[in-house]
Amino acid sequence: VADAVESQQTASKSATTIGGYGELHYNNITNNKTDEKTREMDFHRFVLFFNHEFDSKTRFVSELELEHALAGEGKHGEVELEQAYVEHDFSDTVTAKAGLFLMPVGLINETHEPPTFYGVERNPVEKDILPTTWWEAGIGANFKLAPGLALDTAITSGLATPVDGSNAFKIRNGRQKVSEATANDLAYTARIRYTAIPGLELGASLVYQSDLSQGTLDDAAAATLFTAHGVYSVDQFSVRALYAQWNVDGADAAAVGRDKQTGFYIEPSYKLNDQFGVFARYSAWDNNAGDSADTEKTQTNIGINYWLHEDVVLKFDIESQGGAADADGFNLGVGYQF
Amino acid sequence: VADAVESQQTASKSATTIGGYGELHYNNITNNKTDEKTREMDFHRFVLFFNHEFDSKTRFVSELELEHALAGEGKHGEVELEQAYVEHDFSDTVTAKAGLFLMPVGLINETHEPPTFYGVERNPVEKDILPTTWWEAGIGANFKLAPGLALDTAITSGLATPVDGSNAFKIRNGRQKVSEATANDLAYTARIRYTAIPGLELGASLVYQSDLSQGTLDDAAAATLFTAHGVYSVDQFSVRALYAQWNVDGADAAAVGRDKQTGFYIEPSYKLNDQFGVFARYSAWDNNAGDSADTEKTQTNIGINYWLHEDVVLKFDIESQGGAADADGFNLGVGYQF
Amino acid sequence: VADAVESQQTASKSATTIGGYGELHYNNITNNKTDEKTREMDFHRFVLFFNHEFDSKTRFVSELELEHALAGEGKHGEVELEQAYVEHDFSDTVTAKAGLFLMPVGLINETHEPPTFYGVERNPVEKDILPTTWWEAGIGANFKLAPGLALDTAITSGLATPVDGSNAFKIRNGRQKVSEATANDLAYTARIRYTAIPGLELGASLVYQSDLSQGTLDDAAAATLFTAHGVYSVDQFSVRALYAQWNVDGADAAAVGRDKQTGFYIEPSYKLNDQFGVFARYSAWDNNAGDSADTEKTQTNIGINYWLHEDVVLKFDIESQGGAADADGFNLGVGYQF
Structure with missing residues (x-):
């Protein structure tokens, strides 16, 4: 009888699964310059x-997102396909994928469920420099080089930044989101990740694209992103840090100071128990690091996470923007994953 | 063996569930003024x-809606997040929630699956006065005061009505749908519901917001909604009735007659058997009840529901609009829930 | 014990199922006229x-689609409801449905999961003439006349083509997608399908609509679509062919040569084994077949499907456009279904 039961169980098990996550934000920020x-x-x-x-x-992974709760003509939000790829294990150490996937860069880009990070809003460095959430389509492969050492590589569609106006060469504005994306210039990515020592994670990524303008400029804006991050946890204490830098070639990006765009943050945190954790985060970034003006922005967040359940989190943090920005306030958030 | 089977069953049971509902409408209405x-x-x-x-x-509830079958640039419809909240039982009598949820007002706002109500289209009173479907984000709590007596309270984001033009202070146009919603003025809600006597439901809600304009006017448009409803069923006969009234302070709303916006409807129905039910509904409402002009609209619907299955319904009704409106016609509908 | 197990299994089985499909395309096409x-x-x-x-x-079927990965204000894509209907078996030979469903025309319109067809992009004949994907809302019925012989009939909403401009009377531009669709003129459809001989499928459809303009023209543009298709498979060899023709009445369509719009394609293919298949497809179509100019376009595709799994396909084809068009290039695709 036991055998029969088991085989029935297997037969009835669905190979299709659903999950999700979400976050509600309340922001209360005052711009001290304009009040x-x-x-x-x-x-x-x-x-x-x-x-x-x-x-x-062989498996299929997908992620569908509604941003800002409302999508349509004249609405603030949008519906986005952020992941949709087929992955196949060719051996114990080689897995390849084809489709639309998250770029293997930074800390938040691939793992951004609210209960997994501190702070109501994601950090501004990964948002404005990497630019998180960043997805492209193409092919990728993961190689397990040794226990705790893995290499990810990908050839994908790339960015298409504006080439004039206030957002010229701004990395975040170059995301095409695989929606009829111009693919004259592809992106080539490699990431190495080291997790062999318990409590420690080190990672570094390199992305190269032969022209951010996708061929619209005479002088190609070849671009390279280098980013490195580390996470170190011992007992209840943890610290995360990330550095990112874009170098953009060509006269056009240099003319607007966007030939160099950099940022970093460091985030120590302490988990009081299973339910409460406190953190502080200092971020500094500059999308115009190539010019001589003092355009760097900084942001300090100090706050608390309260996990009602390991998959449900309430968040609060105080925010202070400085450098080229000047603002203060606080944020409240509710997040979940399943 | 039986024990083993049960434990396997439990292990394989998914805690994630999906459901849905939908409605297709055919409207055939002639405006008698314009033909x-x-x-x-x-x-x-x-x-x-x-x-x-x-x-x-602890549970998560969400509702995702595609309106008018098509959402995008230049399209009629939109994708909406109408519910997304985490709920936690603190005791047998106290349940609290945080997130985006339906406001506890009226009859249709929280329960609007097509097989649960009569008429192809929802009644115009709850649509234009309450304004159904009305959702906000914040926190809420349900208190079971006694068997059959419950109190719901909520502090949430609020409305932001236009302050000029033809829709100035029109309640329905104030819905921000939690999409980057201005939250200078929050909404405070309380509802009491009595269901102790079988076949009878009585409910009343009060919503207060300190300014419908969210701080854009010099003279704050403080607003209060009062709504009460009753449902009484005996054997196959049932009757539903609802009254709703908004009072809006400040000179600006009064100047356009929108300082008072009221409506009511009454809907007797008779269920012939499990499959067929007939109904009549008289609605009267006025979004300009504060002016001296005769701006009240009325609508009478008489029709039939045919339940092919308890969760699948075909609907037909005849519609006659009167008062400040003058139109006639009929509606056909197909609805389902699962 | 066995009985107990079975009843528990039945109880725990969900009557709700989810599935999906998707396709990523890379197109590399050069227009030889404009370079x-x-x-x-x-x-x-x-x-x-x-x-x-x-x-x-009694069952419910639905299909929700995100086109071009991104939907919202100013975005390329859209969210579409392509199927949402309730179907009921009245007898072993009669099944009826009500709701929004795919029109019973052609080969690709109802069955378009990427692993089921050759070529990265769907064929241009069904796209521009039929116009696939074509869905409407109303009622339909399927009659099994004899083993292998079935009749489908439907009364639904219809097309509303533009009546002026470059897209006047172009069939594809008439799709209203059941989004607040004007329903002055309905569409009447019948299809006969013969599958009694193993390896052979024959089908023919007729659609009639009393006015493509939905009453906006003085001279009604009554329209009839006739389409027929055949599929024949013997061993690893298969061939598919389709012919389609619209006749549009009225002086307005004739004035722009859109009173006749026709097309056909033929597609032989050979499946080398479970994983590899090769095909060639020749398509010719003309949305201005009613004028005297040489406006017919042709397209030849030759390519390969590689099934990584029966439900996962990688595709490659070479494309050559001729006739009124002149372009060359190739397409790559990844598709899946579950």
Whole structure:
């Protein structure tokens, strides 16, 4: 009888699974220069995962997101496909994928479920420099070089930044989101990640694209991103740090000081118990690091996470923007994953 | 063996569930003033529920909707997040929630699956006065005061009505849908609901917001909604009735007659058997009840519901608009829930 | 014990199922007239199915699609409801449905999961003439006349083509997608399908609509689509062919040569083994077949499908456009279904 039960169980098990995450934000920030007060309630991200296991070596992963709770003509939000790829294990150490996937860069870009990080809003360095959430389409491969040492490589569609106006060569504005994306110039990515020592994670990525303008400029804006990060945890204490730098060739980016765009942050945190954790984060970044003006912005956040359940988190943090920015306030958040 | 089977069953049971509802409408209405004929086929609402049980006391509820079958640049419809909250039972009598949820007002706002109500289209009173479907984000709590007596309270984001133009202070146009919603003025809500006598439900809600204009006017448009409803069922006969009234302070709303906006409807119905039910509904409402002009509109619907299955309904009703409106016609609908 | 197990299994079985399909495309096409090169990466279609079985005779079928990976204000893509209907078996030979469904025309319109067809992009004949993907809302019925012989009929909403400009009377531009669709003129459809001989499928459809302009023209543009297709497979060899023709009445369509719009394609293919298949396809179509100018376009595709798994396909084809068009290039694709 036991055998019969088991085989029935297997037969009835679905190979398709769903999950999701989401985060509601309340921001209360005052710009000290203009005295403009922003008090905003926003269901920033509502995300669903639809995954399927074709066989033990072949699987499908997808992530569908509604941003800002509302998408349509004249609405603030949008519906985005952030992941949709087929992955196949060619051996115990080589896994390849084809489709639309998250770029293997930084800390938050691939793992951004709210219960997994501190702070209501994601850090501004990964947002404005990397630019998180960053996804492209193409092919990728993961090589397990040794226990705790892995190499990720990818050839994908790339960025298409504006070439004039106030957002010229701004990395974040170059995201095409694989929506009829111009693919004259592809992106080539490699990441190495080291996790062999318990409590420690080190990673570094390199992305190269032969022209950020996708061929629209006479003088190609060849661009390279270098980013490195580390996470170190001992007992209840943890610290995360990340550095990122874009170098953009060509006269056009240099003319607007966007030939260099850099940033870093460091985030120590302490988990009081399973439910409470406190953190501080200092971020500094500059999308115009190539010019001589003092355009660097800084941001300090100090706050607390309260996990009602390991997959449900309430967040609070105080925010102070400095450098080229000058603003103060606080943020409240509710997040979940399943 | 039986024990083993049960434990395996439990292990394989997913805590994530999906459901949905939808409604296709055909409207055939003639405006008797302009002789304009509207004949329209519209998949008005396609809705999916994604729910998850974190543990026996903590759960996630969400509702994602595609309106008018099509959302994008230049399209009629939109994608909306109508519910997304985490709920936690603090005791047998106290349940609290945080996130984006439906406001506890009226009859249709929280329960609007097509097989649960009569008429192809939802009643105009709850639509234009309450304004159904009305959702906000914040925190809420449900207190079971006694068997059959419950109190709901909530502090949430609020409305932001236009302050000029033809829709100035019109309640329905103030819905921000938690999409980067201005939150200078929050909404405070309380509802009491009495269901102790079988076949009878009585409910009343009060919503207060200190300024419908979210601080954009010199003279704050403080606003209060009062709404009460009753449902009484005996054998196959049932009657539903609702009254709603907004009072809006300040000179600006009064100047356009929107300082008072009221409405009511009454809907007797008779269920012939499990499959057929007939109803009549008289609605009267006025978004300009504060002016001296005769701006009240009325609408009478008489029709039939045919339940092919308890969760699948075909609907037909005849519609006659009167008062400040003058139109006649009929509606056909198909609805389902699962 | 065995009985107990079975009843528990039944109880725990969900009547709601989900599935999906998707396709990522890379197009590299050069227009030989203008020398314009299109190199584009696009997650063309991301589709989810949500189905529910109410009882053994009554079920719900739905298909939700995100086109071009991104939908919102100013974005390329859109969210579409392509199927959402309730179907009921009235007898072993009669099944009826009500809701929004795919029109029973051609080969690709109802069955378009990427692993089921050859070629990265769908064929241009069904796209521009039929116009695939074509869905409407209303009621339909399937009659099994004899083993291998079935009749489908439907009364639905119809097309509303533009009546002036460069797209006047162009069939594809008439799709209203059941989004607040004008329904002055409905569409009447019948299809006969013959599958009694193994390896052979023959089908023919007729669609009639009394006015493509939905009553906006003085001279009604009554329109009839006739389409027929055949599929014949013997061993590893298979051939598919389709012919389609629209006849549009009225002086307005004739004035712009759109009173006749026709097309056909033929596609032989050979499956080398379970994983590899090669094909060639010749398509010719003309949306201005009613004028005297030589406006017919042709397209030849030759390529290969590689099935990594029966539900996962990688595609490559070479494309050559001729006739009124002149372009060359190739396409790459990744597709899946579950």
